[in-house]
Amino acid sequence: MACLGLIAACSGAPATKHPAGDDDADTPFIDNKGYKPRSFSDAISGEGRPVIFIPGLGCPGEVFDDVVKHLDGKVEAHVLTLAGFAGKKPIKPPLAAAVRKDLIRYIRSHRLQSPIIVGHSMGGFIAYWLAATAPDLIGGVIVIDAGPALGDNDAETAHNLRNMWAQAGDDDLPAQVRAAYSSMTTDPKRIEPYLEAIAESDRHAIGDAIYELVKTDLRDEVAAIKAPFLLVLADGGLQGMYRAMVKPIADKKIVVLPRTRHFVWLDDPDGFDAILDQFLKDH
Numbered sequence: 001m002a003c004l005g006l007i008a009a010c011s012g013a014p015a016t017k018h019p020a021g022d023d024d025a026d027t028p029f030i031d032n033k034g035y036k037p038r039s040f041s042d043a044i045s046g047e048g049r050p051v052i053f054i055p056g057l058g059c060p061g062e063v064f065d066d067v068v069k070h071l072d073g074k075v076e077a078h079v080l081t082l083a084g085f086a087g088k089k090p091i092k093p094p095l096a097a098a099v100r101k102d103l104i105r106y107i108r109s110h111r112l113q114s115p116i117i118v119g120h121s122m123g124g125f126i127a128y129w130l131a132a133t134a135p136d137l138i139g140g141v142i143v144i145d146a147g148p149a150l151g152d153n154d155a156e157t158a159h160n161l162r163n164m165w166a167q168a169g170d171d172d173l174p175a176q177v178r179a180a181y182s183s184m185t186t187d188p189k190r191i192e193p194y195l196e197a198i199a200e201s202d203r204h205a206i207g208d209a210i211y212e213l214v215k216t217d218l219r220d221e222v223a224a225i226k227a228p229f230l231l232v233l234a235d236g237g238l239q240g241m242y243r244a245m246v247k248p249i250a251d252k253k254i255v256v257l258p259r260t261r262h263f264v265w266l267d268d269p270d271g272f273d274a275i276l277d278q279f280l281k282d283h
Helices: 061-071 095-109 122-133 155-166 172-182 192-199 203-215 239-245 269-282
Strands: 040-045 049-054 075-082 116-120 140-144 229-233 252-256
Touching (some): 040 095, 049 095, 049 122, 061 075, 061 116, 061 192, 061 269, 075 095, 116 269, 122 203, 140 269, 229 239, 239 252
Parallel strands (some): 049 116, 140 229
16 A cells, blocks of 8 residues: 555545645745755756646655656756655655645745646645645646545554554565555556665655545545646546546546556556646646
């Protein structure tokens, strides 16, 4: 149970509702351009429309390298790696909430005009939260194989999943990562280049992040999303659940990439690139 798509398969009792509102979202301040967020690091390249890439649980920002390369410097790509993941220093949880809050300040301090947010798995969950919290700040949202909640998971499930990762031994974690993530593409060789970095994640950061995702339910908040919204889904059994969850979003499009699993852009790079190009052209 590593990434959001896999965790979503475990369902139980309803999760705790979480309000999307936050005082920071309503504050028109613009911080100095030297602002450094604590909850993520960034790699910036290219020029043009800002596009922020948020990877999933444990993943390094480099997982989006081929997508950024395809864009060929024609956008200003901000590729994040979240704290505690892929060798980065962890912060005190909850992580997703901290990233959402930091991103609001990051967008304002960098004077990013109507950025497009691209989020996968946990990054997609954060994209929902950000767009619902600060709807006038975001120019568009692309969520990859994620919903605004992990089904209906209970506290026991959240505790068990957190402990499974947080208590992994030094020798166990790499094998656990390989077993979980290799099943998320149609060919394990596609995720192989990133497994070592994922295994360098702080096990407590992974466990705490899973707990936070299980216990946070944004389904009542997504109607606040105003930006054009695209949901790109893997060709699997979670499509119906995700479609139902995003129904309240007014301006949305849903695309399923055939014969793909959770890391859809690794399984079908040409198909994903075409979808991304069209979204950027339309918006």
